[in-house]
Every structure is written in structure tokens, then in C-alpha cells.
Amino acid sequence: xxxILVTGGTGTLGRLVTERLRADGHEVRVLSRHSQPYGVDLxxxxxxxxxxxxxxxxxxxCASTPTGGDEKAAAHLIAAARxxxxxxxxxxxxxxxxxxxxxxxxxxxxxxxxxxxxxLGWTVLRATQFHDLLVALFRAPAKxxxxxxxxxxxxxxxxxxxxxxxxxxxxxxxxxxxxxxxxGPEIRTFESLARSYLKATGRRRAVLNVPLWGKAYRAFRAGxxxxxxxxxxxxxxxxxLARAAGQN
Numbered sequence: 001x002x003x004i005l006v007t008g009g010t011g012t013l014g015r016l017v018t019e020r021l022r023a024d025g026h027e028v029r030v031l032s033r034h035s036q037p038y039g040v041d042l043x044x045x046x047x048x049x050x051x052x053x054x055x056x057x058x059x060x061x062c063a064s065t066p067t068g069g070d071e072k073a074a075a076h077l078i079a080a081a082r083x084x085x086x087x088x089x090x091x092x093x094x095x096x097x098x099x100x101x102x103x104x105x106x107x108x109x110x111x112x113x114x115x116x117x118x119x120l121g122w123t124v125l126r127a128t129q130f131h132d133l134l135v136a137l138f139r140a141p142a143k144x145x146x147x148x149x150x151x152x153x154x155x156x157x158x159x160x161x162x163x164x165x166x167x168x169x170x171x172x173x174x175x176x177x178x179x180x181x182x183x184g185p186e187i188r189t190f191e192s193l194a195r196s197y198l199k200a201t202g203r204r205r206a207v208l209n210v211p212l213w214g215k216a217y218r219a220f221r222a223g224x225x226x227x228x229x230x231x232x233x234x235x236x237x238x239x240x241l242a243r244a245a246g247q248n
Contacts, residue, residue: 004171005029005056007042007077008063012132013092016164017060021171029056032063043069045076053080058088060171061115066104074111078118090171091115092163093126095156095181099224102216121175125167127182128227130160131240138197142205147198149190150217151209156226157193158184159235183227185236193237200241 004021008014009030021028031038031052038052042063053059059081064070081089093112097105115122134157141147163182170176191207198205219225 001025001027002057002172003027003029003055004058004060005031005038005052006060006062007031008061010035011062012130013160013164013167014060014062016161017062017167017171020164020168021060024168024172026172042073042076045080049076049080050083053077053084053086056081056084056086058090058171059086060090060092060167062092062167064092064108068107070107071110071114074114078114078120081120082118086120088121088123088171088175089115089118090123090125090167092167093124094225095126095128095183095227095230096219096225097126100216100219102219123170123173123176124178125163125170125182126178126227127163128156128158128184128225128233130163131157131235131237132160133157134193134237135197135241135244138194142194142198142201142203145205147194147205147207149194149207149209150220151211152221153190153217154187154223154226155190155193156184156187156228156231157237157240158182158233159240162233162235180232181227181230182232183230184233185231187223187226187228187231188237196238196241200238200245 004026006014006018009018010032018028029038031040033041040048093108097109
């Protein structure tokens with residue numbers, strides 16, 4: 001039995017990774033700011049982090065925030081992993097972070113570089129956006145009479161459970177470096193995805209595509225965040241919406 005630490009283990013992805021690893025018989029520690037006994041703020045580091053990492057064979061690093069601090073958190077985690085002699089660090093990243101000049105993506109790319117240069121055994125998996133992120137993006141604007149969308153942008157959402165399965169598989173194997181990306185089964189326009197969301201939630205709204213500006217927007221328009229050659233996901237956005245509706 002292997003001892004595995006999952007950072008962000010109470011989040012959307014980390015919780016599923018934890019469940020799968022425990023089902024496979026591993027001892028799993030969950031690290032987040034509020035989980036006990038490993039309630040640690042990775043951005044601060046400290047003795048609590050060393051205690052969480054002590055005796056761990058593998059770390060699955062799912063903790064992340066678009067509000068900043070990912071690179072500092074990774075530096076603390078890597079330092080603690082080195083001190084503890086951790087054999088394998090698995091990191092979930094995002095497709096297109098080297099093609100889209102978006103601040104959060106730049107931070108994720110910087111974390112990848114730190115991991116690659118850490119001296120630890122490492123594996124990095126990049127995935128496209130999860131279905132629930134699109135729902136979060138549509139939810140607030142859909143309360144207005146007109147749903148505004150960035151013109152010309154498409155997306156390739158993927159089922160989070162499928163990514164969790166792959167991460168759990170990678171965590172139980174040897175360090176593999178940068179593995180093949182994971183993308184959802186379809187590349188769809190934002191308008192198409194938004195209309196599916198409106199239909200599933202019983203909302204009738206006009207949809208207006210609004211041109212934006214900037215390098216990041218141009219890169220998103222060009223599909224830099226998609227991976228058509230790795231459309232390995234099975235679950236569709238409509239299937240996710242139907243399942244979510246059934247749980248409400």
C-alpha cells in the first residue's frame with residue numbers, strides 16, 4: 001500500500017482523485033486549508049506542510065487558484081517534498097498554457113517549470129476545462145436579459161471524473177514526465193454551449209456575441225486552449241447538464 005498526499009483534496013477534482021485512490025487500497029492524506037489533520041495553506045508553507053508530507057510516497061498536486069499564489073505554493077510543496085524524499089509528484093495543468101498569454105495560465109506554466117526542475121520524479125497532465133467551469137461562467141450572465149459571450153471563442157470541455165481517473169492511474173505508476181493531453185469529446189462554440197445551458201436550466205435569453213481585444217482573447221479565438229488531436233473524453237456537456245439537473 002502506498003501513501004499518497006492529494007493537495008486540494010476537498011475540491012472538485014481532488015475529491016474524486018482521493019476517492020479513486022482509496023478505492024484502490026492506498027492510504028490517502030487530504031491537504032487543504034481547512035481539512036484536518038492536514039489543514040495547510042500551501043502559500044504559507046511551514047511545519048504543518050512538513051508533517052503532511054512526511055512518509056509520503058507520491059503527491060498529487062490539485063490545489064490551484066486563479067487569484068494568485070500558485071507558484072509560491074508549488075515552491076513550498078517542492079521544498080517539503082525534497083526534504084521528505086517523496087518519489088513522485090503528479091501535477092494537473094491546463095491545455096494551452098504555453099499558447100495563451102492569460103495570467104492564470106502563465107502561473108500554471110511557471111509551476112510546470114518548477115516541477116520539471118525540482119529534481120523529483122514528476123508527471124504532468126494537461127486537461128481542457130471541466131464542464132462545471134462553463135456552468136459557472138454562464139450562471140451569472142444568464143440572470144440578465146441578454147447573455148453576453150466573447151465572439152468567436154470555442155471550448156472543449158471534459159468530464160472531471162475522467163480526468164480524476166487518469167490522475168489516479170498516473171499516481172499509481174512511475175514518473176512519466178509530460179504525458180498526453182486530455183481534451184473533451186467535442187470542440188463547440190461558446191454560443192452552442194451557452195444555448196445548451198439555457199435549455200437545461202429552463203431560461204429563455206437572447207445571446208449576443210461581443211468582440212473583445214487583447215493577445216489572450218486572440219489566442220482563445222485561435223483555439224490555443226483546445227487539443228483536437230487529443231479528444232479522448234467521452235462525457236458530453238449535455239450529459240453533464242442532465243446529470244446536474246437530476247441532482248437538484
